[in-house]
Amino acid sequence: MELSTRYELLASKIEAKIGDKLSRSPSSTGQLTYELSPADLVECCRFLHDAEDCKFEMLMDLCGIDYLKYGETEWDTAEATSSGFSRGVQGRANDDGELHREEDAKYSPKGRFAVIYQLLSITHNHRIQLKTFCEDAEHPIMDSVMPIWNCANWFEREAFDLFGILFRGHPDLRRILTDYGFIGHPFRKDFPLVGNVEMRYDPEKGRVIYEPVTIEPRTLVPRVIRTDNRYEPQLKDSKDA
Amino acid sequence: MNPNLKILKMPEIQNLTMNFGPQHPAAHGVLRMVLEMDGEVIQRADPHIGLLHRGTEKLVESKPYNQSIGYMDRLDYVSMMCNEHGYVLAIEKLLKITPPKRAQYIRVMFDEITRILNHLLWIGSHSLDVGAMAMFLYAFREREDLMDCYEAVSGTRMHATYYRPGGVYRDLPEKMPKYQPSQYRKDKDLKRLNEARSGSLLDFIEDFTDRFPKLVDEYETLLTENRIWRQRTVNIGVVSPDRAMQLGFSGPMLRGSGVLWDLRKHQPYETYAELDFDIPLGVNGDCYDRYLVRIEELRQSNHIIRQCIEWLRSNAGPVMIEDHKVAPPERLEMKDDMEGLIHHFKLFTEGYCVPEGETYTAIEHPKGEFGVYLSSDGANKPYRVKIRAPGFAHLSSMNEMVQGHMLADVVAVIGTQDIVFGEIDR
Numbered sequence: 054m055e056l057s058t059r060y061e062l063l064a065s066k067i068e069a070k071i072g073d074k075l076s077r078s079p080s081s082t083g084q085l086t087y088e089l090s091p092a093d094l095v096e097c098c099r100f101l102h103d104a105e106d107c108k109f110e111m112l113m114d115l116c117g118i119d120y121l122k123y124g125e126t127e128w129d130t131a132e133a134t135s136s137g138f139s140r141g142v143q144g145r146a147n148d149d150g151e152l153h154r155e156e157d158a159k160y161s162p163k164g165r166f167a168v169i170y171q172l173l174s175i176t177h178n179h180r181i182q183l184k185t186f187c188e189d190a191e192h193p194i195m196d197s198v199m200p201i202w203n204c205a206n207w208f209e210r211e212a213f214d215l216f217g218i219l220f221r222g223h224p225d226l227r228r229i230l231t232d233y234g235f236i237g238h239p240f241r242k243d244f245p246l247v248g249n250v251e252m253r254y255d256p257e258k259g260r261v262i263y264e265p266v267t268i269e270p271r272t273l274v275p276r277v278i279r280t281d282n283r284y285e286p287q288l289k290d291s292k293d294a
Numbered sequence: 295m296n297p298n299l300k301i302l303k304m305p306e307i308q309n310l311t312m313n314f315g316p317q318h319p320a321a322h323g324v325l326r327m328v329l330e331m332d333g334e335v336i337q338r339a340d341p342h343i344g345l346l347h348r349g350t351e352k353l354v355e356s357k358p359y360n361q362s363i364g365y366m367d368r369l370d371y372v373s374m375m376c377n378e379h380g381y382v383l384a385i386e387k388l389l390k391i392t393p394p395k396r397a398q399y400i401r402v403m404f405d406e407i408t409r410i411l412n413h414l415l416w417i418g419s420h421s422l423d424v425g426a427m428a429m430f431l432y433a434f435r436e437r438e439d440l441m442d443c444y445e446a447v448s449g450t451r452m453h454a455t456y457y458r459p460g461g462v463y464r465d466l467p468e469k470m471p472k473y474q475p476s477q478y479r480k481d482k483d484l485k486r487l488n489e490a491r492s493g494s495l496l497d498f499i500e501d502f503t504d505r506f507p508k509l510v511d512e513y514e515t516l517l518t519e520n521r522i523w524r525q526r527t528v529n530i531g532v533v534s535p536d537r538a539m540q541l542g543f544s545g546p547m548l549r550g551s552g553v554l555w556d557l558r559k560h561q562p563y564e565t566y567a568e569l570d571f572d573i574p575l576g577v578n579g580d581c582y583d584r585y586l587v588r589i590e591e592l593r594q595s596n597h598i599i600r601q602c603i604e605w606l607r608s609n610a611g612p613v614m615i616e617d618h619k620v621a622p623p624e625r626l627e628m629k630d631d632m633e634g635l636i637h638h639f640k641l642f643t644e645g646y647c648v649p650e651g652e653t654y655t656a657i658e659h660p661k662g663e664f665g666v667y668l669s670s671d672g673a674n675k676p677y678r679v680k681i682r683a684p685g686f687a688h689l690s691s692m693n694e695m696v697q698g699h700m701l702a703d704v705v706a707v708i709g710t711q712d713i714v715f716g717e718i719d720r
Contacts (some may be wrong), residue, residue, distance in 0.1 A: 081650070082652075114667060171665065177537065277673060279647040
């Protein structure tokens with residue numbers, strides 16, 4: 054989808070100043086999105102916050118994302134249709150990480166963890182989205198934007214808690230949503246939906262105890278990816294679509 | 295004098311650390327706060343949240359799109375349909391579909407009904423915390439009528455699951471459910487209760503909007519000029535416009551500080567651009583101003599609902615798009631037509647695939663900006679959903695808002711932030 058002229062104008066102003074640090078991502082929804090490297094993050098955010106034409110005085114949202122299983126499915130679609138046999142691949146749905154990944158370049162993101170920033174300018178009524186990929190998938194780390202937008206405090210704590218992304222310069226990086234003493238980062242794609250431990254009250258010990266989880270993970274509806282002609286730009290105008 | 299005898303000094307009085315909640319009734323559910331007090335004065339407040347964390351976003355990633363609408367109701371469980379709205383709009387944006395006009399008007403009407411529901415609960419519990427008992431009873435009397443509207447349209451009083459990508463689940467009912475005779479109720483009372491319910495749902499809502507402005511006046515007589523109410527809220531929790539923006543405030547919290555920002559006006563969605571309403575603004579940014587802003591929002595919402603009723607009465611039409619790849623076909627069509635049967639089967643087993651892409655969609659929720667970041671890799675389930683809950687940003691400012699205030703003011707600040715843990719903990 055094309056950007057509106059207002060956003061084209063904004064984009065040209067931003068790119069004139071810090072265009073060498075940003076790369077514009079294509080958007081299907083007309084939202085202006087930039088990708089930038091972690092090293093340039095704070096500098097670019099400072100510019101976007103202060104510059105007269107940008108004035109992004111609010112950080113509406115900050116969230117982590119884990120691209121580990123991007124584009125993976127639990128169900129054969131196209132190949133199975135032609136042969137006419139069962140589509141479900143046994144054991145696939147419940148295996149840890151042994152899922153089917155489409156052999157397509159668009160499903161190979163630039164890194165495992167990314168942090169996404171949603172900025173809002175009240176002065177100019179603009180929104181943009183920034184995305185940075187953490188360089189190291191083992192120890193994801195990102196600079197904190199708390200000095201620029203104070204509300205990043207809890208958002209960064211949340212991203213640390215749920216994804217294990219560390220924020221350099223954050224004054225108080227504690228867990229926020231999970232339990233006291235929780236182990237692991239639950240929103241990572243390799244963390245099981247049912248969790249690892251469950252807790253109950255033990256009448257003999259007289260306290261609450263943790264035990265390995267007893268419920269079985271199961272998939273009610275398998276994950277499938279179908280290409281729909283209506284949404285494929287090159288097919289959209291052809292007659293068979 | 296004995297050289298071993300030292301001069302006794304008064305010990306330094308240390309700050310007292312106090313635990314507030316999570317069982318405290320004014321903690322609005324499950325807020326635990328560690329307060330560092332110097333006597334009665336708060337030095338530092340450290341909210342501990344997450345006691346209601348259910349991992350909604352992770353659960354949403356494990357289910358087809360439509361099956362997660364119900365989770366949205368359970369986020370902010372006092373403004374259910376507005377949460378659904380944010381989620382459904384995000385899906386619609388990625389699918390590039392627009393619901394029919396009538397569905398948009400129904401959504402706007404129910405968004406505003408929800409806003410009144412939310413603000414009524416807020417004013418009830420806020421004033422109860424601060425010490426005005428009666429308000430709570432009056433607010434809940436009116437909430438009951440609005441809950442009946444929810445029930446008439448969706449079958450449930452709270453967790454409606456009424457909005458669907460492509461429109462709303464069904465059209466407004468022609469008949470309003472009535473109270474049944476019962477041995478515990480006099481005939482006279484039954485007649486009075488059923489009087490407004492004799493017509494359609496729209497008649498019932500119109501009757502409500504006729505009565506409601508006078509009821510808001512009634513609430514104001516209890517609070518606005520009330521000396522105790524003013525003593526408890528004026529100059530409490532003052533936030534300057536600059537700080538409000540720094541802290542990520544939105545909705546009445548931002549407008550209470552005098553920042554003119556309302557997504558319904560500035561980034562209109564659905565049919566808000568066609569409707570006439572005003573945005574109230576605060577001046578001082580204290581609890582009292584935020585109270586006035588929300589009271590005025592009640593009146594404005596009432597005004598919007600009336601415009602929607604007028605439009606909906608004169609414009610019939612579909613409330614769901616015809617595209618059966620997204621919206622299920624009619625029951626009759628499903629029984630008669632092979633194509634319809636296939637569509638129905640696919641939709642209710644596998645769901646629909648959303649084209650690859652990402653979007654951040656925000657609506658003006660009663661509490662502020664409710665945003666949904668949705669990332670899809672082309673599958674029938676979302677790849678990542680992040681819910682931007684307005685209360686999360688508001689509560690994170692708690693430390694700054696209560697510093698230097700008395701312990702009792704903490705309760706007033708919790709009230710003015712309109713905290714609901716369903717959305718903060720997610």
